[in-house]
Amino acid sequence: MNFAPRINYKGIAREKLLGRYSTVIGAVFIMRLFLFMISYITDKVVEGSTIMGNVIYMAIVFITGLIGAVFTVGELTIYMKLSCNDAVSAWNVFDGFKGHPDKAIILQFKVAIRCLAFWLFACITFGVMYAMGIIIQTDAGAVAWNRNAGGSNGIIPLIVCIAAVLTGIIGTVYVRMLYSQVFFLLIDHPEYETGQIMAESKRMMEGQMLDYLFINLSFIPILILGLLSFGTGMFFIQPYRGMTLTQFYLSLASGAADKGRNIDVMIAD
Numbered sequence: 001m002n003f004a005p006r007i008n009y010k011g012i013a014r015e016k017l018l019g020r021y022s023t024v025i026g027a028v029f030i031m032r033l034f035l036f037m038i039s040y041i042t043d044k045v046v047e048g049s050t051i052m053g054n055v056i057y058m059a060i061v062f063i064t065g066l067i068g069a070v071f072t073v074g075e076l077t078i079y080m081k082l083s084c085n086d087a088v089s090a091w092n093v094f095d096g097f098k099g100h101p102d103k104a105i106i107l108q109f110k111v112a113i114r115c116l117a118f119w120l121f122a123c124i125t126f127g128v129m130y131a132m133g134i135i136i137q138t139d140a141g142a143v144a145w146n147r148n149a150g151g152s153n154g155i156i157p158l159i160v161c162i163a164a165v166l167t168g169i170i171g172t173v174y175v176r177m178l179y180s181q182v183f184f185l186l187i188d189h190p191e192y193e194t195g196q197i198m199a200e201s202k203r204m205m206e207g208q209m210l211d212y213l214f215i216n217l218s219f220i221p222i223l224i225l226g227l228l229s230f231g232t233g234m235f236f237i238q239p240y241r242g243m244t245l246t247q248f249y250l251s252l253a254s255g256a257a258d259k260g261r262n263i264d265v266m267i268a269d
Contacts, residue, residue, distance in 0.1 A: 118171025
């Protein structure tokens with residue numbers, strides 16, 4: 001059985017990016033530089049060797065993700081413009097701050113909360129096991145696994161932990177897929193409220209989950225190559241993947257990929 005999407009989204013993406021890679025790479029570099037600066041400052045300021053430090057660190061990462069959503073809107077706007085053969089520059093990555101940054105942040109927050117709901121089981125599990133002494137804190141402040149606690153050399157607690165983690169991972173993937181179109185819809189329909197956008201994303205993804213999953217899985221080999229290149233390859237892979245997913249959205253929104261709607265008209269509407 002062939003699970004590949006019927007439309008060659010990758011082929012269309014390559015055509016749209018032809019001769020435009022330098023502009024898109026510049027936009028990706030600006031966005032990554034901003035997020036790297038926040039991460040660097042956080043690593044220097046926050047003490048990560050304690051449980052409280054880890055909590056503070058995760059809170060900062062969560063807030064950074066909300067801000068990063070605004071940059072994501074700017075990046076996707078570039079792909080949408082290129083899809084419609086409009087002029088773009090690397091500075092269009094800041095377009096998300098010009099439109100509805102509040103909606104982008106709220107959408108990211110709503111999706112993140114739904115993902116966190118699936119991790120609630122894991123949080124409770126690890127909390128209980130910490131209280132029972134199965135998970136302990138070492139003298140150095142690090143978190144360690146006490147294999148002698150919980151009976152059966154800790155096998156049963158280990159299985160429960162694995163189940164909790166798998167629940168979080170699978171649930172997160174499902175939520176991310178279900179609401180994968182929210183930022184595209186924000187660009188396409190800025191007049192929509194966040195609730196409308198999320199409901200529309202769910203509607204659009206009905207019957208499309210396998211296609212979306214296959215597209216993302218197909219990038220795993222080159223993502224591995226990108227990591228092996230010490231991350232430099234990601235500057236090429238991220239635009240390629242982003243443009244491919246943009247063509248997927250345009251296909252869902254218009255009924256045919258590469259329809260070529262003008263982004264300015266879309267925003268005006």
